[in-house]
Amino acid sequence: MTSSVNGAARTTTTSLDLSQDPIELTAALVDIPSVSGNEGALADAVEGAIRSLGRFRIDRDGDAIVARTQHGLARRVVLAGHLDTVPIADNVPSRLDGHLLYGCGTSDMKSGVAVMLHLAATMPAPAYDLTLAFYDHEEVEAAKNGLGRIARTNPDWLAADFAVLLEPTNGQVEGGCQGTVRAVVRTSGQRAHPARSWLGENAIHGAAGVLNRLVDYSPRSVDIDGCVYREGLNAVRISGGVAGNVIPDVCEVEVNFRYAPDRDQEQAAAHVREVFDGYEVKVTDSAPGALPGLSAPAVADFVARTGTTVVAKYGWTDVARFAALGIPSVNFGPGDPNLAHKRDEHVDVRNVTGTAETLRRYLAG
Numbered sequence: 001m002t003s004s005v006n007g008a009a010r011t012t013t014t015s016l017d018l019s020q021d022p023i024e025l026t027a028a029l030v031d032i033p034s035v036s037g038n039e040g041a042l043a044d045a046v047e048g049a050i051r052s053l054g055r056f057r058i059d060r061d062g063d064a065i066v067a068r069t070q071h072g073l074a075r076r077v078v079l080a081g082h083l084d085t086v087p088i089a090d091n092v093p094s095r096l097d098g099h100l101l102y103g104c105g106t107s108d109m110k111s112g113v114a115v116m117l118h119l120a121a122t123m124p125a126p127a128y129d130l131t132l133a134f135y136d137h138e139e140v141e142a143a144k145n146g147l148g149r150i151a152r153t154n155p156d157w158l159a160a161d162f163a164v165l166l167e168p169t170n171g172q173v174e175g176g177c178q179g180t181v182r183a184v185v186r187t188s189g190q191r192a193h194p195a196r197s198w199l200g201e202n203a204i205h206g207a208a209g210v211l212n213r214l215v216d217y218s219p220r221s222v223d224i225d226g227c228v229y230r231e232g233l234n235a236v237r238i239s240g241g242v243a244g245n246v247i248p249d250v251c252e253v254e255v256n257f258r259y260a261p262d263r264d265q266e267q268a269a270a271h272v273r274e275v276f277d278g279y280e281v282k283v284t285d286s287a288p289g290a291l292p293g294l295s296a297p298a299v300a301d302f303v304a305r306t307g308t309t310v311v312a313k314y315g316w317t318d319v320a321r322f323a324a325l326g327i328p329s330v331n332f333g334p335g336d337p338n339l340a341h342k343r344d345e346h347v348d349v350r351n352v353t354g355t356a357e358t359l360r361r362y363l364a365g
Contacts, residue, residue, distance in 0.1 A: 014045040018052070018121035022356045023101065023349045025114035030094040030103035036084040036144075039063040039136040043083055046117070046134050053121060056132070059157055063136035064146035066157040067120070069129045075298075076129040077363065078163035078327070080147065080318065081113040082138030089343040099348050106347040107335030112166030115334060115356045119363065127365025131160055138318065141182075142287040147318050151325060162298035163322045164359070167313075168335030168347075171355045173303055174313035175227045175292025175330060177320055181257040181268045182236075182285040185210050185276050192247040200247035204240045207251045211235065213275055214255070222260035225292045227312035229260035233275065254284075258315070261289030290320040296328035306358050308332070332359075 016028055034042040043063035050056055056067035063083065085105040094103035101111075116132055135146030142148060150157055167174075187207050192200025219231040233255060240251030255276075259268045265286050273281045293299055294310060303310055313319070313331050322329035334355040335347045 014041050014048075016045045016049040016117070018049050018117055022111070022114045022118040022352050025117055026101060026106060026111045026347065026349075026352060027094040027096070027103070029110040029114055030092060030105050033088060033092055034083050034085055034105070035087050036137050036140045039083045043134070043136065046083065046113070049117060050120060050132065055124065056120070059154070061150055061154065062146060064150055065134045066150065067132040068157070071129055073127070073129045075162070076131060076160040078131040078133055078158060078160040078322070078329075079116045079119070079166060079359075080133040080135070080163060081109050081116055081166045081333070082135050082146070082318070083113065084136055084139050085110070086139050086341045091343060091345060096349075099350055100346045101349050102344065102346040104345060107168045107337070107345050108340035109167055109333060109335065111335050111347045111352045112168065112333035115166060115352065115359065118356055119359060123360065123363060126363040128363060130363070131158065133158065141285045143285070145318070145321075147321050151321050155325060158322075158325060158327070160327055162302065163319070163327050163329035164302070165317055165319050165322070165329060165331050166333030166355075167317050167331045168333050168337045168340060169313075169331050170336050171308070171332075171334060171351050171358065173306070173308045173310045173330050173332050175225065175294055175310050176261050176290040176323075177313040177317045177331070178229060178231075178258045178315060179261060179263065179265065179268055179289030179320070180285075180287050180316045181259070181265070181272055181283060183255050183257070183269070183272050183281050183283045185253045185255060186280040186282070187251045187253075188280070189247070189249045189251075191242065191249045194245055194247060197247050201249070203248045203251040207238065207240070207253055210253045210276065210279060217275065220260065222262055224260070224262060224312075225294045227292045227310065229312045230314070231257070231259050233257045233272070259289065261291045264288060287316050288320050288324070289316065290323040290329075293323070293328055298328040299330055302330060302362065306332075306362055308358070
């Protein structure tokens with residue numbers, strides 16, 4: 001087994017007990033805060049836990065860790081999950097109430113990471129070579145994404161025949177993913193004193209036209225391979241104003257377009273500009289979607305052998321990165337995606353153990 005962190009050795013300061021079941025592991029992971037940009041302590045703990053098994057080659061880039069078995073088996077399967085969470089909302093440490101485990105990241109997606117660690121520890125001889133990819137910065141702009149960084153700089157670490165991204169799906173297969181575009185729509189005016197407002201032009205008032213276009217917008221629903229993707233275009237932030245005694249001359253409305261994977265990034269950005277024709281539009285962030293790819297033999301095999309149903313993935317996930325690398329992939333993990341990022345985020349622990357057992361049967365061949 002080898003270990004590297006940008007060529008240097010690293011000392012782990014926090015430990016994880018992989019003898020725990022996936023429920024206890026989920027709680028332990030939640031109790032190590034890892035808001036985007038501060039994943040180091042959790043990454044150290046995960047690396048140390050995997051190293052202790054003695055069965056994996058381990059490579060590390062920043063706070064992204066890739067662990068691989070190297071047995072020369074006929075198929076290689078990737079299990080992937082991000083370590084970071086959105087900002088904590090008074091929901092750490094974790095709390096168990098009956099069958100529900102509460103805490104930041106319980107659903108998105110520390111329960112999925114716990115399943116990965118549990119299977120790594122309890123399946124010493126799966127039917128396939130395994131790659132475990134744990135990565136940072138998924139919950140922020142695409143340019144910082146740790147899996148994307150590895151795909152750009154060390155794509156050989158991710159080479160495989162099939163990938164399972166353990167994003168929350170309630171234990172059913174979610175195919176492909178939506179793409180996402182963020183853009184700023186800008187209105188301009190002219191500064192003046194509010195006592196003589198007729199001498200100026202209020203840019204915030206001018207944003208009413210932008211908001212009206214969003215209110216009147218009719219999103220598409222697109223059926224691809226039986227997966228129905230519903231698009232959405234929404235304002236997510238608005239900013240403007242100079243002072244309490246100044247008519248503002250600039251207002252910016254940030255919008256987010258979640259689009260079906262039959263569009264590419266350029267088409268999606270063009271659509272946003274078309275909707276806001278006549279306004280200044282600047283695209284600030286973009287990530288492509290991924291088609292469900294259900295006809296790929298590896299995907300069809302996974303669906304058939306796990307007995308799961310397939311629906312569209314609402315939201316962007318890193319299956320898009322695997323798709324760009326030519327690796328068939330699915331979203332499949334514990335947790336309800338509708339609970340992601342909520343103050344009362346939680347996971348049904350029965351879903352955690354059920355997902356672990358489904359993946360165990362699949363990996364046993």
